Amino acid sequence: MKKFQPKLILIDVDGTLVDSVPDLAYCVDEMMIQLGMPTRGESRVRHWVGNGVPRLVERALTGDLDLKPSREVFDTAYPIFLELYAENSAIRSSLYDGVKEGLDYLQSKNYLLGCVTNKAEQFTHPLLKSLNIYDYFKIVISGDTLKKKKPDPLPLIHGASFFNIDPKECLMLGDSVSDVKAARAAGFDIICMSYGYNHGNNILDENPDLVIDSMTQLRECL
Numbered sequence: 274m275k276k277f278q279p280k281l282i283l284i285d286v287d288g289t290l291v292d293s294v295p296d297l298a299y300c301v302d303e304m305m306i307q308l309g310m311p312t313r314g315e316s317r318v319r320h321w322v323g324n325g326v327p328r329l330v331e332r333a334l335t336g337d338l339d340l341k342p343s344r345e346v347f348d349t350a351y352p353i354f355l356e357l358y359a360e361n362s363a364i365r366s367s368l369y370d371g372v373k374e375g376l377d378y379l380q381s382k383n384y385l386l387g388c389v390t391n392k393a394e395q396f397t398h399p400l401l402k403s404l405n406i407y408d409y410f411k412i413v414i415s416g417d418t419l420k421k422k423k424p425d426p427l428p429l430i431h432g433a434s435f436f437n438i439d440p441k442e443c444l445m446l447g448d449s450v451s452d453v454k455a456a457r458a459a460g461f462d463i464i465c466m467s468y469g470y471n472h473g474n475n476i477l478d479e480n481p482d483l484v485i486d487s488m489t490q491l492r493e494c495l
Contacts, residue, residue: 274494275460275483277442278356282379285423285430286390286397287322288448288469290372291404293392294319295365300357301333307353308347310334320473323449325391325416330354338472362396363403369468375488376409382495385436389428391416391451424451426459433459446488453479464494 287293298315302405305312313333321332328352334342342350379386390397394415403406412435414428421427433440442458445452448469453476456463465481466488477484483494 274490277444277464277482277495278442279384279462280442281385281387281433281436281438282444282446283387283389283429283461284410284449285445285449285452286349286388286392286400289446289452289466290368290388290406291366291400292369293362293366293400294322294470295367296358296361296363297322297329299365300354301329304330304350304354305333308350311336315390319470322470323391323451323472325422326354326358326393326396327351353487358396363400366400366404368404368406369466371487371489373406375491376406378489378492380409382471384409384495385438387412387414387432387435389414389423389432389445393417395479399449403469424454424458426455429455429459431459433461446491447481448476450474450476450479453481456481465492 284290294315298318301318302312321329330339331341332338334346334350388410392415394417397415412432414432416422419427419431429445433443443461445456445461447473448466453463463481464483465476465484467484
């Protein structure tokens with residue numbers, strides 16, 4: 274197994290630390306019911322997650338990964354989803370197996386840890402706190418912290434700059450093509466989880482530096 278020696282590890286949330294799809298799917302379907310449109314179901318929502326709430330709402334409205342609804346329909350639906358998710362961001366979501374053990378190991382080895390996600394701050398902080406992992410992170414970079422979000426490298430570069438660490442000495446832990454693209458553009462190494470949300474595609478096809486099945490395996494590659 275490839276070995277890494279990072280000074281900073283930035284970790285994604287949805288699909289890496291947290292299985293948030295049950296809450297997101299609930300909110301999508303409740304939104305669709307209020308709009309008088311067909312519900313989408315958890316399996317479809319699982320393929321649509323990863324690019325922030327606005328894109329998820331667009332995908333739910335069109336039933337497609339790439340299409341966009343009319344501005345009028347989106348402007349009606351988006352506030353409904355936000356209201357629903359504000360009350361349901363951490364009701365059905367849970368940590369993946371091995372996450373707590375992995376975080377405990379990283380903390381025991383005194384790694385600097387940060388969180389970088391496309392989820393808005395108003396949802397990110399309550400979710401991390403509800404699942405009792407917020408305090409592991411020295412910085413939390415949400416989807417609306419900066420002007421750009423993943424796959425743009427800005428959030429990762431910001432994290433490295435915050436600690437004055439060379440990106441070449443940093444590692445991204447994620448689950449999707451957005452994480453891989455952001456890491457490559459930022460100059461980070463990238464480890465991906467095999468169980469994530471990568472729009473139904475095999476993350477191996479994106480050629481991360483390593484793919485692991487559980488965060489407990491980090492002790493073998495760091």
